[in-house]
Amino acid sequence: MAAPEGMFVLEGRPTAQLIADQLRELIVQGAFSPGQQVNESALASQLNTSRGPLREALQRLCQEGILVSKRNRGVFVLELSTQDVKEIYAVREAVELAAANTLLDSDPEHVADTCRELKGIIRNMAKQVAASDWQAIARLDMQFHTAFVSGTGNTRLIRIYETLAAESRMCILSLEVAYPRIDALVQEHQMILDLLEARDRGGLQQAIKRHMQKAVEDLTASPEATGITA
Amino acid sequence: MAAPEGMFVLEGRPTAQLIADQLRELIVQGAFSPGQQVNESALASQLNTSRGPLREALQRLCQEGILVSKRNRGVFVLELSTQDVKEIYAVREAVELAAANTLLDSDPEHVADTCRELKGIIRNMAKQVAASDWQAIARLDMQFHTAFVSGTGNTRLIRIYETLAAESRMCILSLEVAYPRIDALVQEHQMILDLLEARDRGGLQQAIKRHMQKAVEDLTASPEATGITA
DNA sequence: GAATCGCGTATTGTTGACAATCTACAGTTA
DNA sequence: TAACTGTAGATTGTCAACAATACGCGATTC
Numbered sequence: 001m002a003a004p005e006g007m008f009v010l011e012g013r014p015t016a017q018l019i020a021d022q023l024r025e026l027i028v029q030g031a032f033s034p035g036q037q038v039n040e041s042a043l044a045s046q047l048n049t050s051r052g053p054l055r056e057a058l059q060r061l062c063q064e065g066i067l068v069s070k071r072n073r074g075v076f077v078l079e080l081s082t083q084d085v086k087e088i089y090a091v092r093e094a095v096e097l098a099a100a101n102t103l104l105d106s107d108p109e110h111v112a113d114t115c116r117e118l119k120g121i122i123r124n125m126a127k128q129v130a131a132s133d134w135q136a137i138a139r140l141d142m143q144f145h146t147a148f149v150s151g152t153g154n155t156r157l158i159r160i161y162e163t164l165a166a167e168s169r170m171c172i173l174s175l176e177v178a179y180p181r182i183d184a185l186v187q188e189h190q191m192i193l194d195l196l197e198a199r200d201r202g203g204l205q206q207a208i209k210r211h212m213q214k215a216v217e218d219l220t221a222s223p224e225a226t227g228i229t230a
Numbered sequence: 231m232a233a234p235e236g237m238f239v240l241e242g243r244p245t246a247q248l249i250a251d252q253l254r255e256l257i258v259q260g261a262f263s264p265g266q267q268v269n270e271s272a273l274a275s276q277l278n279t280s281r282g283p284l285r286e287a288l289q290r291l292c293q294e295g296i297l298v299s300k301r302n303r304g305v306f307v308l309e310l311s312t313q314d315v316k317e318i319y320a321v322r323e324a325v326e327l328a329a330a331n332t333l334l335d336s337d338p339e340h341v342a343d344t345c346r347e348l349k350g351i352i353r354n355m356a357k358q359v360a361a362s363d364w365q366a367i368a369r370l371d372m373q374f375h376t377a378f379v380s381g382t383g384n385t386r387l388i389r390i391y392e393t394l395a396a397e398s399r400m401c402i403l404s405l406e407v408a409y410p411r412i413d414a415l416v417q418e419h420q421m422i423l424d425l426l427e428a429r430d431r432g433g434l435q436q437a438i439k440r441h442m443q444k445a446v447e448d449l450t451a452s453p454e455a456t457g458i459t460a
Numbered sequence: 461g462a463a464t465c466g467c468g469t470a471t472t473g474t475t476g477a478c479a480a481t482c483t484a485c486a487g488t489t490a
Numbered sequence: 491t492a493a494c495t496g497t498a499g500a501t502t503g504t505c506a507a508c509a510a511t512a513c514g515c516g517a518t519t520c
Contacts, residue, residue: 014299014301014473015473015474016289037501039501040501040502041501041502049474049475050474050475050476051475051476051502052282052473052474052475052476053473053474053475055286055502055503056285056286056289059246059286059289059290060289060293063290063293065386065389069244071244071481071482071502071503072480072481072482072501072502072503073481073482073483073501073502074501074502075502087384087385087386087387088386090328090332090384090387091328091384091386091387091390093328094324094325094327094328094387095324097324097327097328098320098321098323098324098327102320154317154320154321155317156295156317156318156321156394157317157320157321157324159295160321160390164386244503245503245504246503267471269471269472270471270472271471271472279504279505280504280505280506281472281505281506282503282504282505282506283503283504283505285472285473301472301473301511301512302471302472302473302510302511302512303471303472303511303512303513304471304472305472
């Protein structure tokens with residue numbers, strides 16, 4: 001029996017995950033300042049739920065790494081150090097390089113589909129760059145890379161990357177206006193897209209490496225101007 | 231003030247993690263059959279704890295991927311498909327290649343330390359191969375690779391790999407006596423170690439790729455003989 | 461005879477209360 | 491004045507009871 005259109009399973013996913021998704025979005029948008037303690041009771045009341053589910057959500061975010069838990073103290077919003085930035089982008093490079101190889105080994109038509117999606121994201125990104133909307137730029141930046149990795153269809157790789165994407169958004173957020181050249185952002189993504197379309201394996205790998213390297217340089221260049229601690 | 235010898239912090243880590251570690255070890259050792267439901271109340275009683283902490287531990291293992299949660303149904307032990315095996319080893323390859331590059335870029339003395347550790351693990355592995363103790367072999371196999379990745383010092387990479395290691399042990403476990411050539415295991419690891427010591431970047435990368443590729447072939451070769459579903 | 465409906469049971473999901481622990485501050489003493 | 495000790499407050503960690511949901515089986519109907 002096919003379900004009628006417009007019908008969908010209500011609350012199909014576990015509640016804790018819904019809360020976690022909501023909180024993650026709030027955190028990466030900077031609704032909580034780094035190092036700030038997250039109060040269980042208070043948040044539970046605000047979200048109109050009990051401490052149980054909320055606790056599970058917090059624990060989930062702890063495991064993802066955007067919150068840190070201290071025994072008998074509570075959970076705190078992650079404070080990013082330059083070391084953290086280096087780690088995050090090193091792992092991102094590893095994942096994206098693997099994704100690039102997998103993509104180039106896969107069906108050309110599927111690659112074309114992915115390229116179409118990426119192209120649309122770049123278009124939106126250019127718009128937001130013109131509007132200087134940093135929130136949106138950070139979101140689209142990670143949307144681009146997440147779509148790139150999603151193209152592999154490897155659910156584990158995708159899951160890993162989603163965590164990295166959240167952490168990266170926190171990095172980018174603390175960057176804000178400190179970002180040196182706003183136009184380079186669109187250009188670099190466009191280059192990655194072009195090389196993927198051209199199926200230039202070596203060039204794509206180099207472009208990804210450069211993209212990550214530049215990001216680390218930008219993010220660690222002036223730590224005193226950002227929220228990133230040395 | 232230096233703490234007197236013999237003193238240590240009591241139960242410094244969160245309880246849920248202790249339970250999770252214990253359960254993870256049981257699962258990767260095959261104490262639960264794939265697809266089997268894990269009963270919260272029963273386990274809580276057995277482990278002499280309440281459902282709260284146990285629930286958190288289960289959720290943690292769900293996020294790691296060795297348990298799967300179904301809403302209002304409970305959690306079940308992961309059933310590995312050939313697709314899962316391919317995914318796991320694709321991600322492992324990505325992580326280990328990145329680890330290899332990072333290691334070869336790091337301090338030679340530190341690499342030497344890592345090599346010493348790996349050498350010891352290989353020695354133990356050879357012993358267990360002689361004794362045909364599959365449990366121990368699987369444990370040492372993953373211990374080797376985990377030590378390799380740990381050499382990078384990248385905490386995020388290490389955390390990712392620990393999850394992959396757990397899943398891999400489940401793969402290897404279902405392999406058991408079906409493993410084709412028991413000697414190749416020690417040889418392949420020895421080769422990786424040698425190439426790392428020789429600082430042969432290209433050779434090491436190739437060796438890692440081959441190692442992963444062979445593992446997938448072995449694991450997916452005779453699915454009917456193993457617990458891995460098509 | 462096959463499909464459907466309804467009930468019973470088992471299990472999870474949620475809640476609120478209780479216990480344990482830590483930090484901060486004030487009081488005390490050398 | 492500086493360092494230590496004890497208390498107060500707040501927050502998390504744990505627990506047991508309650509509510510909601512899904513599955514399996516038997517009765518019923520066409």
